[in-house]
Amino acid sequence: MTVTPARPKYVGGAVPRREDPRLLLGRGRYVADIALPGTVSLAVLRSPVPHARITRIDTSAALAAEGVLAVLTFDDIRAEVTPLPCIDVYPDTRPALQTVLADGVVRYVGEPVAALVATDDYLAEDALDLIEVDYQELPAVADLERAVAPDAPLLYPEFGGNVVNTVHQDVGDPDESFATAEHVYQETFTIHRYAPVPMETRGVVADLDPITDRLVLYTSTQFPHLVRQFLSGVLSLPESGIRVVAPDVGGGFGGKCEFYPEEVLAPLLTRRLRRPVKWIEDRREHLVAASHAREQRHRVSAAVAADGTVTALDVESWTNNGAAFCTLATTPASISSAMTRGPYRIPNYRARAHTVVTNKTPLAVYRGAGHPQAALVMERMMDIIAADLGLDRVELRLRNMLGPAELPNDRGTDIVLAGHVVYDTGDYPESLRRGAELIGYPEFEIERRAALGQGRMLGIGFCCFVEETAIGPYESAVVRVDGAGKVTVLTGSSPHGQGHVTTFSQLVADELDIDIADVTVLHGDTDVVTEGVGTFASRSGAIGGAAARRAAEAVKHKALAIAGHLLEIDPADLEWHDGAARALGSPDTSMSLGQIATAATPWNPPLPGGMDWNLTATYQHQAPGIAFSNATHAAKLEVDPETGQVRVLDYVVVHDCGTVINPMIVEGQVHGGVAQGLGGTFFEELVYDEQARPKTRTLHDYLMPTVGDMPWIRTSHMQSPTPLNPYGIKGAGEGGASGSPGALVNALADALGVTLTSDGPWTPERVLELLPENS
Structure with a gap:
């Protein structure tokens, strides 16, 4: 089998972004645009104080308010949830894990204390004011230098200090170099705190599939597959019982590379009420409740x-x-x-x-x-x-x-x-x-x-x-060719503005030597793309793109083998050129990708040597x-x-x-x-x-x-x-x-x-x- 290297038709070129016309014409579909019949509104009561012991919560007035359907505190969900996960802890890290709602102590302004659902946003926000919470305030600390002082207020007294993790990096012999150095310079640098502030704030819509009763979560996230995994762990549900969809995402920047309490609260409440539950973060919430950066x-x-x-x-x-x-x-x-x-x-x-x-x-x-x-x-x-x-x-x-x-x-x-x-x-x-x-x-x-x-x-x-x-560790891709010769790419990468549809189309179109308009890229739905990791750490092109192109390469090899069988030509005497399998020295003897796909149907006679008719390939690119x-x-x-x-x-x-x-x-x-x-x-x-x-x-x-x-x-x-x-x-x-x-x-x-x-x-x-x- 001879495979002529794909011509550099698209890769390396300034191909206009294929996703932009729809978004620029206002045809995007963000979480806030999802309007399911019977949807009710989630609102979250957040701590107004930075550090306090909660001595009393009375939700009775809120629960009796107009339009209110349910109110939750941590005591109501204690038996159903585990703390939110942190996946980058070291073996000696002190696990300062956050609970979905405050468990007796609040530790920052904006921490979720209670949640309620009402029939619309306005009634939900009004009802929040009716929840009575008594706080016994505790000493608080904001400054780094003060936080590591011996007499600093402790956020977690059981840790014995506020330093919860230390990373050690040691290379060579610095002490010897400093002892013999001609010059020694010392400075202290400070980097201040700021926020991601994406155009789209966070949002979730939770629902139950009316046929299967599976949980469906629409969320503005950078990693829908990891949200499925985390939600499975926190709620003790099988991943097969959860579908996560990341629709259009209006920027992430790392702020949506997190798993948040609201992504648990909405599913909890939709399972209780058996109605769709929706929460959209406002800017005030974003600046105190979404993750901060840099400091x-x-x-x-x-x-x-x-x-x-x-x-x-x-x-x-x-x-x-x-x-x-x-x-x-x-x-x-x-x-x-x-x-x-x-x-x-x-x-x-x-x-x-x-x-x-x-x-x-x-x-x-x-x-x-x-x-x-x-x-x-x-x-x-x-x-x-x-x-x-x-x-x-x-x-x-x-x-x-x-x-x-x-x-x-x-x-x-x-x-x-x-x-x-x-x-x-x-x-x-x-x-x-x-x-x-x-x-x-x-x-x-x-x-x-x-x-x-x-x-x-x-x-x-x-x-x-x-x-x-x-x-890494990996990213997944599926490339399949339909009966019309059109190509669909499924990628576990989940874009939020990076241009995945364009760049992945370029890689696959070049590998198959076809028109880029014949490539469709699908992403962001764990039912459509069953495996994936997500988009963060500048990984999509190198990991997700490589997986897509390798899957396309596998499809091309399969197409050559099928064409060889149908043309009764040894595949070694075929080349791939211009989206077709072509006989070496006889360019008129060829089959296009579309013709191969049309012939490659399951009701045709079996192929020899364990070959199958299906013009589909799956590839996981592991990062070495x-x-x-x-x-x-x-x-x-x-x-x-x-x-x-x-x-x-x-x-x-x-x-x-x-x-x-x-x-x-x-x-x-x-x-x-x-x-x-x-x-x-x-x-x-x-x-x-x-x-x-x-x-x-x-x-x-x-x-x-x-x-x-x-x-x-x-x-x-x-x-x-x-x-x-x-x-x-x-x-x-x-x-x-x-x-x-x-x-x-x-x-x-x-x-x-x-x-x-x-x-x-x-x-x-x-x-x-x-x-x-x-x-």
């Missing part, structure tokens, strides 16, 4: 030789986890501790990364999940070292960078759930050189002096990083290791010394995600990530007072960037294919967010001529405070 503190020491070579790094970090574990609680600390060295050689390394509970909303993964923090810390240190030694910032980085000949490179660290860190491929120095050239770094000092003469303060900042992508993308971000910005206003003038990203499936989609992912990094650097902040009461309660308080704040972003693609899948694909979804905070903060520090040890948010008021005349 860490890093104490960093660097041992540096006289020539600027960094010989050792010692990092101790604390992650403000909030009051309880989310599904992925220790991952931010694990990733930031494993990846702080980024693209730099630094042979000796020690990290201690502590996860700390406080009386804030639980924190979890958010686009980049530890990479932005690690990159900002390392890149700030590089600028600080360069300035002290009088070295050029780019030259210092190049002096310390791993080169292509040093890859693959075992970094000696590990990431929870993902595994051991071995950098696979890349050219980190070339990425930096290209970024410096594109941003105009060689001529920048001339531009800076001219701007100063006009009263303008300019700065350039760089951020170079390596990020873990394409983690982690694929590592890399990038250089370069930002040029201007500070107005009169107002403190910062304007980003130019932004360059040199991005390497291995084989690029669709450059337009990669650029869109980069642009979106940069917007989130810019928002966190200059606008977004979740503020708490000293008693752990949130002061940021609406979007009036929580500032978001607009299109007017965004610079023009120029993206340059490098391609260093990974050997970890047959197509060389790495992940691209988080690179924009991972590098932008570091580049922007470095640019701001350069413009102001100050040492910055915080990621912001650098509002105009705070920028003005940094100016020499105001400091």
